[in-house]
């Protein structure tokens with residue numbers, strides 16, 4: 001059931017895609033196009049059920065609406081998921097079939113990388129649709145968005161550290177990072193360069209070992225990272241990690257990370273606030289990737305364009321945190337208000 005699914009939020013369209021030859025099963029959700037055509041990544045994940053995939057794509061596409069709005073982009077919210085284990089079923093043919101399904105939407109949705117999908121996959125998607133970004137080649141190609149996402153995460157984390165811990169530099173700061181994938185790795189690298197100490201976790205033991213040797217990080221079991229003592233917790237894996245079960249066990253002052261939909265429920269923003277933990281809203285802090293991708297979508301050649309947008313994003317985070325402190329509410333509510341103001345103005 002879609003229309004009365006708890007995560008359905010007046011989405012404009014939800015498209016189910018199937019290709020018998022390649023085994024492609026995908027869902028493309030377009031949440032809101034008041035600000036422009038929808039844009040958001042494609043996630044390739046071995047969902048435990050179809051319901052789980054539907055919930056994820058509905059939550060992710062809605063998040064993109066708010067992310068694009070806060071980042072000041074003229075893009076709507078959309079996202080896609082491909083169902084299955086990428087290591088078992090991902091082929092160039094399957095990615096081309098996915099591209100054909102994006103092409104059929106006629107530009108209403110532009111895709112890019114997300115969990116389980118890389119630049120090479122997007123090059124295959126490009127063979128069958130123009131509506132793809134995050135490419136390695138072609139006019140205005142923006143490549144992997146993760147380094148820009150990571151830059152925004154560390155900028156936002158610095159803002160939170162300045163406000164909550166009254167510290168201007170990262171030296172000696174203890175950060176627990178969950179997930180050492182595309183973004184998590186770059187986040188660790190930047191934090192390490194800034195002098196922070198790292199506690200790292202990933203379900204992939206090889207990545208943890210690499211982080212231990214490259215960054216001198218301390219390894220932590222995947223399930224333990226949510227209760228480890230640190231200054232900052234940086235969730236850079238999957239969503240819904242902040243919930244009624246995990247929040248009481250957190251032993252950090254700040255949560256600032258890349259993962260989309262970190263809150264299982266909106267009430268979790270208030271749970272964090274009640275515990276005195278400063279939460280930097282995920283959809284605001286992780287917009288660097290979509291900023292990078294949007295330059296390619298818009299065909300902007302100016303090399304300074306991204307830097308200007310990133311500067312604005314940093315200023316927005318600072319304003320969100322300052323307003324939240326002044327109003328004594330979770331920054332999540334302030335970021336939603338920022339986004340809704342833009343969406344309402346565009347709607348009028």
Ligand code: NAD
Nearest residue numbers: 115145146149179180181182183202203237258259260289
């Ligand atoms: P990725 O697939 O490259 O990395 C995810 C990592 O998390 C992998 O190393 C995986 O093994 C690990 N992981 C999965 N479950 C885990 C668990 N329970 N505990 C610890 N580690 C676990 O994905 P990515 O591109 O780095 O994205 C990470 C998150 O950031 C996702 O939520 C994504 O939606 C979000 N995000 C990514 C971008 C981007 O530019 N790539 C932009 C905005 C938001």
